[in-house]
Amino acid sequence: MKKMTAMLLTIGMVLSLIACGGGSGGVESDTDKAEEAGNAAGAGSADDVSGETNITFACWAEGAEKEFVETLIEQYNEAHDGVTVEAQFIPYAEYLSKMNILAAAGNMPEVFTMIEGNVFEWGEKGAVLDLRPLYDALGEDPYDTILDADIFDDGEHIYALGANTTTICLYYNKELLEAAGIEAPSGDASNPWSWEEFIENAQKLTTDTNGKHPTEEGFDKDNIVVYGATAPTGWVNLMALLKTNGIGFVSEDGKTLEISSEEGIEVIQAVADMSQKYYCAPTTLEVKSSFSDLNVMLMDGQIAMIISGAWSLSNYVREGFDVGVAQIPAFSQPANATWTGGICMSPDAADNAEAFEFFRFYTDYANSLQVAKENGVALGGLPHSKIVYDDAAQMQDWISTFKGIDATDICYTLKSILEHDGTRLGENVTTKNFYAIVNSSVVSALDDVWLGNADAREVLESIDVSSQLEGSWLATE
Amino acid sequence: MMNNRKKSIKKPLSNLERRQLKWGYFFIGPGIIGLLLFNFGPMLFSLGISLTKWDVLTTPEFIGLHNYAALFRDPLVRKSLSVTAYYTLLSVPLVTLVPFLIAMLLNTKVKGLSIFRTIFYLPSIVPAVASAAIWMYIYNPTGSGLLNSILNAIGLPNYSFLYSVKGVIPSLAVMAVWATGNTVVVYLAGLQGISGQLYEAAKIDGANAIARYWHITVPMMTPVIFYNLVMAVINAMQTFTQAYIMTDGGPVNNSLFYSLLVYRKAFQESSMGYAAAMSWVLFIIVALLTAVIFRFSGKWVFYENGD
Numbered sequence: 001m002k003k004m005t006a007m008l009l010t011i012g013m014v015l016s017l018i019a020c021g022g023g024s025g026g027v028e029s030d031t032d033k034a035e036e037a038g039n040a041a042g043a044g045s046a047d048d049v050s051g052e053t054n055i056t057f058a059c060w061a062e063g064a065e066k067e068f069v070e071t072l073i074e075q076y077n078e079a080h081d082g083v084t085v086e087a088q089f090i091p092y093a094e095y096l097s098k099m100n101i102l103a104a105a106g107n108m109p110e111v112f113t114m115i116e117g118n119v120f121e122w123g124e125k126g127a128v129l130d131l132r133p134l135y136d137a138l139g140e141d142p143y144d145t146i147l148d149a150d151i152f153d154d155g156e157h158i159y160a161l162g163a164n165t166t167t168i169c170l171y172y173n174k175e176l177l178e179a180a181g182i183e184a185p186s187g188d189a190s191n192p193w194s195w196e197e198f199i200e201n202a203q204k205l206t207t208d209t210n211g212k213h214p215t216e217e218g219f220d221k222d223n224i225v226v227y228g229a230t231a232p233t234g235w236v237n238l239m240a241l242l243k244t245n246g247i248g249f250v251s252e253d254g255k256t257l258e259i260s261s262e263e264g265i266e267v268i269q270a271v272a273d274m275s276q277k278y279y280c281a282p283t284t285l286e287v288k289s290s291f292s293d294l295n296v297m298l299m300d301g302q303i304a305m306i307i308s309g310a311w312s313l314s315n316y317v318r319e320g321f322d323v324g325v326a327q328i329p330a331f332s333q334p335a336n337a338t339w340t341g342g343i344c345m346s347p348d349a350a351d352n353a354e355a356f357e358f359f360r361f362y363t364d365y366a367n368s369l370q371v372a373k374e375n376g377v378a379l380g381g382l383p384h385s386k387i388v389y390d391d392a393a394q395m396q397d398w399i400s401t402f403k404g405i406d407a408t409d410i411c412y413t414l415k416s417i418l419e420h421d422g423t424r425l426g427e428n429v430t431t432k433n434f435y436a437i438v439n440s441s442v443v444s445a446l447d448d449v450w451l452g453n454a455d456a457r458e459v460l461e462s463i464d465v466s467s468q469l470e471g472s473w474l475a476t477e
Numbered sequence: 478m479m480n481n482r483k484k485s486i487k488k489p490l491s492n493l494e495r496r497q498l499k500w501g502y503f504f505i506g507p508g509i510i511g512l513l514l515f516n517f518g519p520m521l522f523s524l525g526i527s528l529t530k531w532d533v534l535t536t537p538e539f540i541g542l543h544n545y546a547a548l549f550r551d552p553l554v555r556k557s558l559s560v561t562a563y564y565t566l567l568s569v570p571l572v573t574l575v576p577f578l579i580a581m582l583l584n585t586k587v588k589g590l591s592i593f594r595t596i597f598y599l600p601s602i603v604p605a606v607a608s609a610a611i612w613m614y615i616y617n618p619t620g621s622g623l624l625n626s627i628l629n630a631i632g633l634p635n636y637s638f639l640y641s642v643k644g645v646i647p648s649l650a651v652m653a654v655w656a657t658g659n660t661v662v663v664y665l666a667g668l669q670g671i672s673g674q675l676y677e678a679a680k681i682d683g684a685n686a687i688a689r690y691w692h693i694t695v696p697m698m699t700p701v702i703f704y705n706l707v708m709a710v711i712n713a714m715q716t717f718t719q720a721y722i723m724t725d726g727g728p729v730n731n732s733l734f735y736s737l738l739v740y741r742k743a744f745q746e747s748s749m750g751y752a753a754a755m756s757w758v759l760f761i762i763v764a765l766l767t768a769v770i771f772r773f774s775g776k777w778v779f780y781e782n783g784d
Contacts, residue, residue: 013507097744104533127534285618285640436746440553447728453642 053354055085056109057362058099060092060341064314065164068368068377075371076361083354103127108346110355111362114160117428117435119152119342120473123159128344130157134356146363147418149425150340150384154473161363162340164381166310167417168240169336170198171295172324176226176304180204185326187413189420190334195244195270198305198329202228202280205304214279221279225302228280230287230294231271232307233450235438239427241267241307245331249438254431254472259442260460267331269456272449284450298323310382310414320404325413327420335422339429340384372401382414389415432470441465527753537750544754554755556730557738558762560646564734565713567650572709573702576657580664581694594665601658609722612652613639639724645732649719660705667701668694699778707770714763735759 061069066089073085088109090098096115102108114122122128135142135158142151142161150162170185170192177184182201185193193201203213205228208220232241235249242248245267247258258264274281282303287294295315297303306312307328316323328336343363349355361367365385372379379401388394399411417423428434445463448454490498527544529537548554583594600608615623616638625635638648671694679689717736720726726733726741735755743752 010504010507100533100744100747122534125532125534285637288640289613289617289619289622439745440741444727444730444733448642451637451640451642451728 053083053352055083055111055352055355055358056088057085057358058088058090058102058109058112060090060095060113062089062091064318064377065311065381068314068372068379071375071377072362072368072371075367076358083358085358106348108348110349110352111343111345111359113163114342114344116162116339116341116426117431119160119344119429120154121432122344123152123154123157126347128159129347129350130159131161131345131359132156132158145365145385145387147384147386149338152342152429160342160344162384163343163363163365163368164311165338165340165384165418166381167336167338167414167423168237168307168309168328169414169417170305170307170326170328171298171312171316172305172326173298173301173303174322174324176205176301177201177324180304184324185329187326187409187416189327189336189413189416189423192244192327192334193329195329195331198229199270199274199278199280202274202305203278204228206280219279224279224282227282227303229274229305230303230307231274231281231284231450233271233284233446235443236309236428237307238267238271240328240335240337241271241331243335243337243422243424244328244333246333246335248427248431249442250427250431250434250469252430252472255469257437257463257465257469260463263331265456265460268446268449268460270331272452272456276452283452313410314379317402317405317407322405323410325410327413327417333422334420335424336417336420337426338418338423339426340381369397369401373397376403382418389419430472430474432473433468437465437468441468523753523756526750527757529750531749532747533749534747540750544751545758548751548755548758553730553733553738554735557733557735560731560733561714561716561735564646564650564716565710567647568653568713569706569709571650571654572657572660572713573706575654576660576705577664577698577702579657580661580668583661583665584668597661598658601656603656605718606722608652608656609719612655613723616648616652639732640728642728642731645724645728649716649723649732652719653713660709663705664698664701667698671697696779697781700780703770703774703778707767710766710770711763714759714766 057073059069069087069089073087077084096118099108099112099114108127114128119128123130131142142158146161147165150165151158152160152162172184174184180201182204203215205226206214206224207226209223209225210218210220212219214221232238239249242259242264245263247261247263249259250256251258259268275283282290293315294303294306294308295312298306299316299319299321313323313325327334343359345355345359363384365383365388368379369383371377379398383389383398388398395411395415399407402410428438431437441463442465445459449456449459526537528539528541530540530544531537579597583590583597587593603611617623617625618635618637618640620626620629620635622635622638624638628634628636637644639645641648675693675697676689679693684692715736716734717740720732720734720737721740724732726737736759739752739755739759742748742755
């Protein structure tokens, strides 16, 4: 009897030890990361024995976008018996690490979105499926229906299609502009405000507790009630602004650093000056430590203008807020950037017909449009289908998906931006090693400029990324 | 000593001893298996990866010691080492000595002692992410932050704390003291293990409170202080969570802790081999530091029963 109990106890201990591993007071993060990996592995797809196919779809959508994706998938599941698509939402900040873990564990979802800058990299390494053969077998050509900028094609393989086109735009609070007597910026992408005009207007819109503007005597910069604008210090916004000065972070062939040129210094210094010299924007400290959403602040009338991505649009639409949208102010020429997150398939799903069918469903604009119209949810991004921009009736359909506001001006402005010659494919897609270059070196160095500790010139001229420049993904044009 | 002599005579084990030995191995077996499978195994694997170039998606490519050579030249690695060293230098004394003082306070006979002990212990069980959120509020660089509102009230300007190039590491070091509940408990146990007779004898000899503290309490506690010192150094060198959540290595890489850089290299830049090499370098550094501390421990650590 005693031996029996001893045996059972031992087996119990062995099992619990194996379950918990041998971690002994190591850093907390180790166990956290291990847990995450365990969860990720568990959440990967699992084909049911009962003949029902399960497809996992991973993406980083949140807020209004997330609602849209969930509705889309629900509709697909209802219409397709025997196939269940399960959505996995992973926060954007951890998206790449989580995907890496899933890839390592051999548990890739069948269909997933991929950060635009990593699509080509993963394609080259064989971590995403080449879709060209699949389309060829069907006799279809994605170029017929989808915007060129939204097809991840390196000349030979198609690694992803986009479904959430996006670009950068200038959002503005119409009431505040009217009250200050400022004429709204035009919806024509070839006729934006110049940067000087933008700053002038931002100053006119900035008021302190006494109602004074930065250009007036007695302006109290420590007690500002309404800010004219926000300083677009994020790399996405900078990427588009640099284009308006004829350059990028990196040259088009990906071989030289361009942000440290005179034009680049001009742009960076101008953005820093917004809060440090012209007092028309909050400082980075104020923005980083504020718990308020910038979009909410615009809607509340605390900020008059924001330069941000088209993805923020749904935040305004959801609240029924009639936000103004315009082309971004230009330094020397009207320009912008466009790109899309890629929708890819896992190489393991090469023979999975149901997965490919869901892929085509998800990337077919008509389905997104239908879901948006029927369920009153805003579209995740801008339409990626050529037909929308060419056909007035289709434009009207798109406009009607925005419930609660008249989105005619907004849609035509965005159409104008997307079709404009100066709107180029974003470097985050084309330049190799973009994130290592921008995030590790440029962005952290720029902290000093935004904090007011150093000049743009000093900082930019001392950046050395020569070891990280690897060229461009696209075959030389 | 008698024991040594006994060991050198090899006597065959009796049946009873053999059986007990068997049960002994049987019971420590799971622990050993766990250690081998989940600790040593992965460590060897990591050593193996550190000799390769691997991005998880493709097969590893053997490149010998190239990763190690590259990381000695990498300015980011050097920066992260200096950041981590600076943090260790600031936080270890705080995290080793402040809990000692707190434990002394908690060892006195005051009313509501157990409540005080609970209060001082609670912060250490708050999850890292929650405590990060709390401290971000305390350290908020605008006037609405807790510390800044206190500074403003006494007429001082705002301080950027975590967003300040010079102030980020000191801010994090001070934050570390908040979560030292465990260390306080260990010290408390040590304090209570000091025999009361020593104090009585000293009092009879006319020693005042300060003399009793310096000549009895502190020397008797040196083993515990030593233990906490070693643990503090090992943990400080591996700091990750605070940097990851609160500052993301900023501003201008001034809180780019070594572990954070390893994480970035591994999971954002997919350079697994490089990250593994970095981890092994950290291991060697921490091992050397620990060895140095042990080596010099004889000079100041006093063990009651001899070494």
